[in-house]
Amino acid sequence: MPIFGAVSALLLGASASASEAPVAVVPAVAASIDLAITGLRSEKGDVLVCLSANPKYFPDCGKDAKARKIKVAAADADNIQIAGVKPGTYAVALIHDENGNGKMDMRLFLPREGFGFSRNPKIGMGPPKFKSAQFTVGALDAHYAVRMNYIL
Template identity: 80%
Template sequence: MAAASALLLGASASAGEAPAPSAPAISASIDLAITGLRSDKGNVLVCLSANPKFFPDCSKDKQARKLKISAVKAGTVQIADVKPGTYAVALVHDENANGKMDLRLFLPREGFGFSRNPKIGMGPPKFKSAQFTIGSDDAHYAVRMKYIL
């Protein structure tokens, strides 16, 4: 039966008819409203990851979406063309623009934030506390930056 279908499809295409168009790829956009930046210095580093193993430091996650936005323009950040799935977002206010989170005595010297604004205890939150699910509809999340030092 499959061979007959393939023959019919081939016959239609060769007779000058175009094959049926394929369905468009499903994706959505994530809009992040970022509040609580203590200054407009440096950049905001944004990481969208689907892999709990690489959260919140996604520097080794080859599949993660990473953005660098000037802190001056970081009030709203859009991550476009996100495929359906479960994700978490981590942000760093890289005030000195050196491309990383600076620490002092193992504590962050720069601001940070996470999707769903989980409570921060000893160490960063787990993926599960920051995760959200994306389907075909655009999503909007507010992220409040936090500073320890």
């Protein structure tokens, strides 16, 4: 068997027949995002985390079918890890759901519970835009600090 034939047989495997096409194995690329949460005013309730790649659904990702939604007990929310994130551009929104009802409670159009965003953008009248909270994930793990904000 010529050298080229021996190398081909080795690469394709001894059991592959001539009619089978070689299969390339490409490792899946995914990273973890570690969020260090600061400024929680209590350990009551949960922290709701939304990781979205779609600016249309930021910061309320309730209707974003592709968003990653995580609920963590506030007492355990100092560090939150989102594993298996594919490369891309994302933004994170957090709510400190102190009463555990699964949503942001409002009073006179102002949030009654805490909130935070990736990259800690300035908060003005209304939530920040996706662009001010966005970050890029590659093949390496990413680490971000998120500061919680409370208005009432």
